[in-house]
Amino acid sequence: MDGNWWFKFSLMILAMTLSIVYLVWSFGGWSTDAELQGYYSRLAQLEAFVDNAFTDEARSAAEKTLSDHASREASGVWTLNAGSADEGVAAEKFITTRVEDLTTPRVRKLFAEGRATVNGNSATGSELIAAGDVVAMTIDGGGHKDALTRPPDGASWFPAKKINLGLDLQGGIDLELQVDLRKALEAAADRGADQMLVILADKDIEATSKRVPDTADVAVFVNADDRSAARAAIKEGTGLYLLQGTQEVDGQDAEVYGLEPLNEESIKTTALQQAVETIRNRVDEFGVTEPVILTKGEDRITVQLPGLDDPQRAIDLVGQTAQLEFRMLYGDTHPDANWSDARIATVVEEAVTAANLGDNYSDEALTVALEGKIPDDAEVYHNKEFDPLAMRHVRKEPYLVNRKVDLTGDRVEYASVSRDQFNASYVRMELDDEGARLFSKLSGDNVGKRMAIVLDGNVNSAPVFQEKIPNGIASITLGGTNTVQAVQDARDLVVVLHAGALPAPIEILHNRTVGKTLGDDSIAAGRMAAMIAGLVILLFMALYYRGAGLIANLAVGLNMLFILSILAAFGATLTLPGIAGIILTIGMAVDANVIIFERIREELLAGRSVRAGIAAGYEKATWTILDANITTFITAAVLYSYGSGPIKGFAVTLMIGILTSVVTALVFTRLLFDYMTVKRESKTLSIGI
Numbered sequence: 001m002d003g004n005w006w007f008k009f010s011l012m013i014l015a016m017t018l019s020i021v022y023l024v025w026s027f028g029g030w031s032t033d034a035e036l037q038g039y040y041s042r043l044a045q046l047e048a049f050v051d052n053a054f055t056d057e058a059r060s061a062a063e064k065t066l067s068d069h070a071s072r073e074a075s076g077v078w079t080l081n082a083g084s085a086d087e088g089v090a091a092e093k094f095i096t097t098r099v100e101d102l103t104t105p106r107v108r109k110l111f112a113e114g115r116a117t118v119n120g121n122s123a124t125g126s127e128l129i130a131a132g133d134v135v136a137m138t139i140d141g142g143g144h145k146d147a148l149t150r151p152p153d154g155a156s157w158f159p160a161k162k163i164n165l166g167l168d169l170q171g172g173i174d175l176e177l178q179v180d181l182r183k184a185l186e187a188a189a190d191r192g193a194d195q196m197l198v199i200l201a202d203k204d205i206e207a208t209s210k211r212v213p214d215t216a217d218v219a220v221f222v223n224a225d226d227r228s229a230a231r232a233a234i235k236e237g238t239g240l241y242l243l244q245g246t247q248e249v250d251g252q253d254a255e256v257y258g259l260e261p262l263n264e265e266s267i268k269t270t271a272l273q274q275a276v277e278t279i280r281n282r283v284d285e286f287g288v289t290e291p292v293i294l295t296k297g298e299d300r301i302t303v304q305l306p307g308l309d310d311p312q313r314a315i316d317l318v319g320q321t322a323q324l325e326f327r328m329l330y331g332d333t334h335p336d337a338n339w340s341d342a343r344i345a346t347v348v349e350e351a352v353t354a355a356n357l358g359d360n361y362s363d364e365a366l367t368v369a370l371e372g373k374i375p376d377d378a379e380v381y382h383n384k385e386f387d388p389l390a391m392r393h394v395r396k397e398p399y400l401v402n403r404k405v406d407l408t409g410d411r412v413e414y415a416s417v418s419r420d421q422f423n424a425s426y427v428r429m430e431l432d433d434e435g436a437r438l439f440s441k442l443s444g445d446n447v448g449k450r451m452a453i454v455l456d457g458n459v460n461s462a463p464v465f466q467e468k469i470p471n472g473i474a475s476i477t478l479g480g481t482n483t484v485q486a487v488q489d490a491r492d493l494v495v496v497l498h499a500g501a502l503p504a505p506i507e508i509l510h511n512r513t514v515g516k517t518l519g520d521d522s523i524a525a526g527r528m529a530a531m532i533a534g535l536v537i538l539l540f541m542a543l544y545y546r547g548a549g550l551i552a553n554l555a556v557g558l559n560m561l562f563i564l565s566i567l568a569a570f571g572a573t574l575t576l577p578g579i580a581g582i583i584l585t586i587g588m589a590v591d592a593n594v595i596i597f598e599r600i601r602e603e604l605l606a607g608r609s610v611r612a613g614i615a616a617g618y619e620k621a622t623w624t625i626l627d628a629n630i631t632t633f634i635t636a637a638v639l640y641s642y643g644s645g646p647i648k649g650f651a652v653t654l655m656i657g658i659l660t661s662v663v664t665a666l667v668f669t670r671l672l673f674d675y676m677t678v679k680r681e682s683k684t685l686s687i688g689i
Helices: 004-029 033-051 056-070 090-100 104-114 153-159 181-203 223-237 261-286 312-319 341-354 363-369 432-447 481-498 516-569 576-605 610-641 645-678
Strands: 077-081 116-118 134-139 172-179 207-211 217-224 241-249 252-259 292-298 300-306 323-330 378-387 392-402 412-419 425-431 451-455 458-461 475-479 506-514
Touching: 004 153, 004 207, 004 610, 033 056, 033 363, 033 610, 056 252, 077 090, 077 116, 077 378, 077 458, 077 610, 090 116, 104 134, 104 363, 181 207, 181 217, 181 223, 181 252, 181 412, 217 223, 217 241, 223 241, 223 252, 223 378, 252 261, 252 412, 261 300, 323 392, 341 363, 341 392, 363 378, 363 576, 378 458, 392 451, 392 458, 425 432, 432 475, 516 645, 610 645
Parallel strands: none
Antiparallel strands: 077 134, 116 134, 172 300, 172 506, 207 217, 217 252, 241 252, 292 300, 323 451, 378 392, 412 425, 425 475, 451 458
């Protein structure tokens, strides 16, 4: 055998080793640090829900959810020896430093329950430890069959990669929502009717207006002598409507205006974006590992929440209106307290580190960590941005805001993106009468100070009051020199301001709740189907092609190993259609070997030697196999590009399976045949002749 054989053999061994390495965590069933941290973050959140429940019914529901979640806790036993560097450190901090996924509140509770001790004696979490102390801790864990599992000590040697299970396999909820864009357009027309009256009044033209029923058109009733002047005034005052002519409305002639096409499209887009933003804020409360929130067509949104154990609460929250609040910044209204932005950031960072909250902590956990570190009449909210890679909101700058809510989103009637005389983007916000009165006093008392715009605990913006705003129409200017980014920031702020009022209602078209039992049944059925298909194929190959069939069976097994390891390495999500794609790949992998074996048999029957027959068989079969697999790969790529979730899952496993089956059929089996005919100098070949 030449050096080329050894090179291919080495690459194949390396690929097999890497495949096994990347599947260790999946087959071990261990929980990753992110899963453990997410568990304790969600635990703190649920405990806060129980404490803050306003009614017995709400408390009962929260306690049931908490009990179910607590039953999934991972068990563990620790014996930690304190060194000289740990002298004078609080026991709870000592533990959270060593066991990184645990939170300080959880460790504090373990001490209170007597499951954490210092030198075998009961202690509190705040007790200071000395060098040489032995801190022991035990977590019995939950009795749930799906409880988390802590990895053993040696697990850190392997990549913490696992195959994620999709909604149909691990259970959860699948929602399809429809945003009523017609209502959004009608609401815009109602505002347009009022706006046109203001424009005409400024020109001393008497008129009345209304929205034409069941449409988004505006009818303006004006004297015939004033029609020409009215048209000119409306055209000059707003470019958002187009004149459709004089029509009869309610038995009177009226000037009818329709939405300008670009304005109509903007209203629809804003309504859809605000719905998505609201839902994302709501979904973040659940700590779902990989939520899927996608727009579908012009007015629909698909929401998938895998592994969710409280589907009814998700349905309730998605349909609720977001909570929009306007609050003054504490440092601006209390200048003598010296709460600068830098000090706030430092205090929050120290509190998060001391409580060992990690990266993906809840707002409730942060509130607990900040107790005693900030004024009682203030609280901290962050500016959060959606990270498409992490599929969740990520915290940016912290803001210390007053607990007092100065204004709520139900006072916002309308918001839109406008441009000033320098073509710079700003947000125009209109309030109702009561909101205008409150806002006038708020702005007059706080000129030069910042006001936080908070949506569901997320500080979207903190603009400065430049002057008193008496008429309820505010202009929110956005900083920065990037024009494109300024426009995007303005649009995002409009979405947030709208989210408080939700002028476009959300209707749940259908909801599909997949129970964990059904997911387990799907996995069992998929495993059984794969086993039966595999056994039948393996048996056929062994009986029909004898020794060569056994080589093909080894190639099929290696192909399965490669597919699963690639899914694990990239953190791909395995769904039921994905399992179907894997089963299909088994048949395609065997088909490639059948083509090769038939070509080899033809060469052997023609009188060629074993080595010559094998070489000629692979040479003639290679392009046929490549042609067939390339066309199938292109088809799978198209399915992935244009298909929905289940179709994408099928396409991903099919594409991976095509690549691995070509490698195992053309490389792995050839290596074994060359070994048999060269190294072992076999003169015959068992191939069913």
